[in-house]
Each structure stands twice: as C-alpha cells, then as structure tokens.
Amino acid sequence: MIGGRSALRVEEKELVAEGICKLRLVEPRGMRLPDWAPGAHIDLNLSNGLTRQYSLCGNRWDAMSYEIAVLLEQNSRGGSEFIHRQLQVGDLVQMGGPRNNFRLVPADHYLFVAGGIGITPLLPMIEQAAMMEVPWTLLYGGRRLSSMAFIDRLRPHGDRAVIASRETQGRLDLAAAVSNLPRGAKVYCCGPTSMVDALEQICSVLPPGSLRRERFSAKIHPGPVRSTAYEVELARSGxxxxxxxxxxxxxxxxxxxAPLLASCREGLCGTCETAVLCGVPDHRDSILSDAERERNASFYPCVSRSASDRLVIDL
Known part of the structure; x- marks a missing residue:
C-alpha cells in the first residue's frame, strides 16, 4: 500500500559494521512490495510506540524485500535501541511509505558524499549511476573503518569510491572535490549536521540546485518570521x-x-507535505531546496509556519 500502512516481517537481521545492523523485510504473505527509487525511505512503526524513518539501501529491482540499515545511536531516543536489542527475526513491524524526498535527478556527473550511516540512501544512487554509465565519485567518511557499513559492496567500484576513516586519514577534503567538479554536476550528501552544513557553504558557489542533501537531524533555524497569530484556511472544507x-x-x-498524516514532526520525513494554494509559508523544514522554497508550492505543517496573515492550503 503506497503511502499507507502495511505489515512487514523481519526476514533477516545481521550486524554489518560496528553498531550497525541490516534488516531484510518482507511482506508476510509473500506478496510483492511497492516499487521505489533511489533516495526513498520507509517509516517503521515500532511496537514500543515509536515511528522512525530509514532509507532503503537494498536492490531496488527486488520486488519481494526491502533492506534498511540502522545505527545504534549513543543517545538513542528508543528507536535504534529497540531495533538492535529487541526486534527479532520473525517479528512484524508496521510500515508507511515508501516516500522519496531525496530523488536522484539527471546530471552529467555526480559527487556523492556520505558520513557514517549516511551511506545508506546513496548506495542505490551509486548503483543507478553506474548502471546508466554516468560518471560519479563517492567520498565516504567515518570514525573508523570498522564502523563503516557496506565497504565490501563499494570495493568493486575501485578508486571512484574514496573510503576514508578519520582515525587513519583525517577528514575528507570536500572543498577540493567540489572545486574539481565539471559543469552540470550534482552533489548528493547524507551525513551528520557538521558535514552537511560545511558542504552547503562550499557548494554556495555552484549553480542553484546543484546540492541535494538529507539530514540525520533537523536543521536549526532562526526564530519565526512572525510572532503573532495568523489564519490558515483549509480550502476543501472552507x-x-x-x-x-x-x-x-x-x-x-x-x-x-482535518485528516493529515504526520510522522517525525521535525520537518525531516516529508509525511505531512501539504500543497499551498495562497499565501507565503515560513519554511522551517530540512527537506526543501532553496528553489522549492521560493516556489512556495508546498510546505511541512509540522514545523513550518506562515509569513503572511493568511495561508490557504489544500486540505
């Protein structure tokens, strides 16, 4: 069920790096799963009451299973700890999606930048680019090689996949990689806040829309545009x-x-995306690009507000 809720069974669970487990999920009756494209994620509704989003990182052409990888967070709020410590093979989990806020768009060249578990949404992108014979480079950094998942899956790509641990090689030279990009290149990044923020600064010299990024945690925004009340009109009901x-x-x-599906409530997952018909939103999400914000075609009501006195939305 695309965009809805359905049950999946944990078919396999294995440790693929220090603190990272991979899950293979299947439909309990052996039915085909909804198709997905690189960059997609699913919501997992866990039996402890939490909902978490995880990127699909398996073979997109396998219609019978999904694969995700989960990092055991040091300061887990209960999601990753539950998956690592309690979720077992054979257990059922409720799934929402798949959804995609991080699509791979056509480009003449790709630079993929991953930090730690941020490699997961980029793996299917790399395989798609390789299949389409589009030139690409990956910079994949982490604390230690032992904590970096899917290295074996990347080895066949040779020197196009630069794998570096801070423990032995220091930090990735993002500025050099960006400065050497050919015209028409796109940069895709997923990783910790410090990495994404640094890359945003470096890529500010590139044409608008050159950088696409997915964050682990919500971007910190300045205070709201307005501190007074405003009106929101629900166009369908009036x-x-x-x-x-x-x-x-x-x-x-x-x-x-009014019915409105929501999940993360942090402007990260995209579940509550709503079309804007009139008015100017105060965008406070971590999903939309600058160009998409300027268009004001949609917003994420879990975190975004209104910059105008009235906002008319498609609900």
Whole structure:
C-alpha cells in the first residue's frame, strides 16, 4: 500500500559494521512490495510506540524485500535501541511509505558524499549511476573503518569510491572535490549536521540546485518570521483556523478534525507535505531546496509556519 500502512516481517537481521545492523523485510504473505527509487525511505512503526524513518539501501529491482540499515545511536531516543536489542527475526513491524524526498535527478556527473550511516540512501544512487554509465565519485567518511557499513559492496567500484576513516586519514577534503567538479554536476550528501552544513557553504558557489542533501537531524533555524497569530484556511472544507504563536499548523489542523498524516514532526520525513494554494509559508523544514522554497508550492505543517496573515492550503 503506497503511502499507507502495511505489515512487514523481519526476514533477516545481521550486524554489518560496528553498531550497525541490516534488516531484510518482507511482506508476510509473500506478496510483492511497492516499487521505489533511489533516495526513498520507509517509516517503521515500532511496537514500543515509536515511528522512525530509514532509507532503503537494498536492490531496488527486488520486488519481494526491502533492506534498511540502522545505527545504534549513543543517545538513542528508543528507536535504534529497540531495533538492535529487541526486534527479532520473525517479528512484524508496521510500515508507511515508501516516500522519496531525496530523488536522484539527471546530471552529467555526480559527487556523492556520505558520513557514517549516511551511506545508506546513496548506495542505490551509486548503483543507478553506474548502471546508466554516468560518471560519479563517492567520498565516504567515518570514525573508523570498522564502523563503516557496506565497504565490501563499494570495493568493486575501485578508486571512484574514496573510503576514508578519520582515525587513519583525517577528514575528507570536500572543498577540493567540489572545486574539481565539471559543469552540470550534482552533489548528493547524507551525513551528520557538521558535514552537511560545511558542504552547503562550499557548494554556495555552484549553480542553484546543484546540492541535494538529507539530514540525520533537523536543521536549526532562526526564530519565526512572525510572532503573532495568523489564519490558515483549509480550502476543501472552507474552515479558517487561527494559529496561535508557538502552535504548529499541524496541531491546529488536527485539532480542527482535518485528516493529515504526520510522522517525525521535525520537518525531516516529508509525511505531512501539504500543497499551498495562497499565501507565503515560513519554511522551517530540512527537506526543501532553496528553489522549492521560493516556489512556495508546498510546505511541512509540522514545523513550518506562515509569513503572511493568511495561508490557504489544500486540505
């Protein structure tokens, strides 16, 4: 069920690097799973009440299973710890998706940059680029080689995949890699906040839209554009809601009884994306590119607000 909820069974669970386990998930009745493209993720609704998003990193042409890899976070809020410590082969988990906020778009050349577990959404992209014979380079960094997953899967690509641990080789030279990019290149990055922020600065000299990134945690934004209440009109029902300072649009919408699916509530997963029909949003998500923000065609009501007195949305 695309975009809805369905059950998956844990078919395999194995440790693929220090602190990283890979899960192979299948439909319990052996049915085909929804298709997906590189960059897609699924929501896992765990039996401890938590919902977490994980990138699909397996073979996209395998219609019978999904693969994800999960890092055991040092300061786990309960999701990764549950998967590592409690989830067992044979258990059922509820799934939402797949969804894709990190699509691989056509380019003349790709630079992929991964930090740690950030390699997971990039693996299918690399394999897609290789299959299409588009030139690409990967910079993959981590603390230690022992903590970096899927190195064996990357070895066949030779020197196009630069694998470096900070323990032995120091940090990746992102500036040099970007400065050597040919015209028409796209940069795809997934990793810790420090890496993504640094790459955003470095790529600011490239044409708009050259950098696509996916973050582990929500980007820190300055204070809201406005500190006063504003109105949100639900176009389909005609309801007009007053959203108070400090209240999210999502909470106001749900309080009014309008159906709106949400998951992370951090502007990271894309579940609650809603079309904007009129007005100017105050975008506070970690998904949209600068060009997409300027278009104001959609926003994420879990974190984004309104910069105008009224926002008309497609609900």
């Amino acid at each position: 309801k007009v809601l007053t959203v108070k300072p400090g209240e999210s649009v999502l909470d106001a919408v749900l309080k009014a009884g």
